[in-house]
Amino acid sequence: MSLVVDGVVARGAFSRVVSISIEPGRPVGLVGPNGSGKSTTLRAIAGLDRLASGTISLDGSVLDGADAFVPAELRGVGVVFQTMRLFPHLTALDNVAFGLRCAGASRHDARGQARRLLTSVGADHVADRRPATLSGGEAQRVALARALAPSPRVLLLDEPFASVDADSRPALRALLRSLVVGSGICSVIVSHDRADISDLTDVVVDLGSAG
Amino acid sequence: MSTAVIESVTPAPRRPWRQPRKVALETTILVVASVVFARFLEAATGLAGVLGLYVGFAVALPVLAIVSVVRKGRNATIDRFATSVLVVAFGVVCIPWISVISTVVRNGSRAFYSGYLTTDMLITGVDDPLNTGGLAHALVGSVLVVLIASFIAVPLGIVAAIYIVEVKGRFAGFVRFLTQAMSGVPSIVAGLFVYATIVIFFGGFSAWAGASALVVLMLPTVARTSEEVLKLVSDDLRAASYALGATQARTTFSVVLPTVFSGLITAAVLGVARVAGETAPLLLTTSYFVKTSTNLNEPIATMPIYIFSSLGIGTENSIARAWGGSLVLLAAVLILFLIARIASNRLSRK
Amino acid sequence: MSTETDVPEIRLISGVRKRTDMLFRGAMTVGALASLVILALIAGFLLFRGFQIFADFGLGFLTSSTWDSGDVNDPTTARFGIAAMLVGSVLIATIAVVVAVPFAMSAALFIEYYAPRAVRTVLTSVLDLIAAVPSVIWGIWGYSVLMPDAEGWAKTLHSWLGWFPLFDVPAPIFGRSPFIAGLLLAMMILPIVTSVAREVYGQAPRDHVDAAYALGGTRWGALRTVVIPFGRSGLVGGAMLGLGRALGETVAVFLVLNLVFDVNFKILASAGGNVASLIASRFGEASPYELKGLMAAGLVLFLVTLLVNAAATAVVKRAKVAV
Known part of the structure; x- marks a missing residue:
């Protein structure tokens, strides 16, 4: 059982062949120079872009193929992207509860669950604050909780700690490690920070060399 | 204008629109001189009132602008003239706006009294004194x-x-x-x-x-x-x-x-x-x-x-x-x- | 791990958007087409109410200038034609555009290339604000402030250029003329024409402007060789938008124009035509049959402005694509 990407990712004039297989609990690190297709690959897995050709499949079932496409909202793929900020109009707690509400939970249940998740990422003290007032590290903890809330089968992280100051990174890395390594989640991490890759991933795919 | 020519002339000034201080001073002198000139014109001719003053100004500014730079050559003269025409035209555009707002405020305030906003015209005729009725x-x-x-x-x-x-x-x-x-x-x-x-x-x-x-x-x-x-x-x-x-x-x-x-x-x-x-x-x-x-x-x-x-x-x-x-x-x-x-x-x- | 071979059918079903989304998209589509419905209703109902007029007078409705409501009890004595009004509308709107465009152009150039940054921001807001001044206020101002002054200008114009038919007058009365109505409309459409012009001039490629400035050494040289040619089609579009506004304006024109049912090109004379003002002035005391005539006139006005606006939109759009 695993996530398999085997096809051509494309964005604008850019395109390239990507072939990766990701096992649950064994995060894959995606490295390569800027413009080598790392983010494009993540967007394709998340269902935000379509593949130019080929397939993405999860546990043997096709998410994106010649005649099948599961839209992002139905994939159960969690994302922590540098560009995807928290929703500015919601508190940290409601940000985390958002995905649970989408899955049909009542407001009360969703908030209870969200609070537990915030506690597990060590951000329960900021539950009632707006994203604009959070530090980089706090925001990233909340973003992680938000992505994990709907119990995704896949978790995608794009430069997860880029906006976090250096002192907070080891703690966050340890947190992330405890959440994904050995779990049932297939995760992919894109980072320029070598420490992220070596700490968190067993398998490294270098898009810069394969291309 | 061909692009090739443009690209071959690279040393464009960094901020060509920025005017040196000397020019700002000249402009001020020019404008003040035009206003003074317009006053004389107003006194000498039948053009009366603020509008008349502006007409005088509109004539004086381009003329003085040309006079002030004509020794610097043709291009500078045309530039100064065009600039003064633009300034005058912009002034003309603003006159009605200023007039509308100032007239509305001046004439409108005459109708105001303490009950103007809280009374209706049920028992007041439109020609009744302005301290009765309202809107x-x-x-x-x-x-x-x-x-x-x-x-x-x-x-x-x-x-x-x-x-x-x-x-x-x-x-x-x-x-x-x-x-x-x-x-x-x-x-x-x-x-x-x-x-x-x-x-x-x-x-x-x-x-x-x-x-x-x-x-x-x-x-x-x-x-x-x-x-x-x-x-x-x-x-x-x-x-x-x-x-x-x-x-x-x-x-x-x-x-x-x-x-x-x-x-x-x-x-x-x-x-x-x-x-x-x-x-x-x-x-x-x-x-x-x-x-x-x-x-x-x-x-x-x-x-x-x-x-x-x-x-x-x-x-x-x-x-x-x-x-x-x-x-x-x-x-x-x-x-x-x-x-x-x-x-x-x-x-x-x- | 194989991919292509075992494609379970279940997944394909979940690939279809949820029903709430289909519902949402459907509802938004229906709501968005409200403007289509409204426009169709306007055309449809004006045609429906005014149809009898077109049937009774045919093309004569557009080519005749007689507007006679006749005997209230005998509709057959009535004669309706809007030629004079239509010509007047176009004449006045043309005056407005001809007067407004050079000033709009100058003001736009001044705001975009001469005014300091802070002043530019303020002026841009002022433009928007002035564009929102209600037409009834322009009307009362035009009636009490502009008209007395403009009569004097008209007199001067007549004494110098009276030999030219356009500036001739049958009698020395200069109030309530197409000239004055056109001037007032020019001031009213100035903000919209200026802001369109300002926008297109602002999009002139900066490096070309700078290079031309460096070449010629003067600011005006750069404006003349690069910016003004660049903004030409945008300016045309803005002028046409202004024309559309001017054609449809009612109250302000009504207050400063003497409606006369005669085709008249003497712009300084105290006699003019205007479709919108015709509707406003006759509406109050119109018989049912005359009302139908007004509906028909409204339909003509609607179609003319629609045409002008569609053309203007197309021109402005092309100007922006060209950037």
């Missing part, structure tokens, strides 16, 4: 009619914007074209249309009919402004929402719209400002009434019609009342504009 009826009526219009036009306008920006439907280009076309509908035609339908069917002038006519005029403004506002929302925010399992409907209503809420307020307020002073359509749909009324099924007074009908009577006091109404209306539009500006500033700071 409460028109104020109440305008607020009611515009509010009803907003309740219909604002949601419809936002829906049109959602269709274009969020749904990106097959007819998106067509809907945008229709909105544009609608913004060009003459206001009297909107009134005539509502007369031909609602007024005839329901047998009379009413606030409802007036509001319906205003919807036609308000919808395009709201739709276009909302479209601009929705385009400000970054796609990443939508993507984040989809990735959390939100449907497009939930993404739109729970993420996109709340994020740009103040922008949508701006759209609504601009729509209100657009129609608050519309006169022609209301002539054909609400008619006029001298009593403060909240009955939406009857003729109702509105600010524009109060001004228009007072002016039509043509006596000194009634015309003063028309100016008074103009002042209130202008102030209302100005305040709406400030609100819209503040709301959109809040949006851009986010």
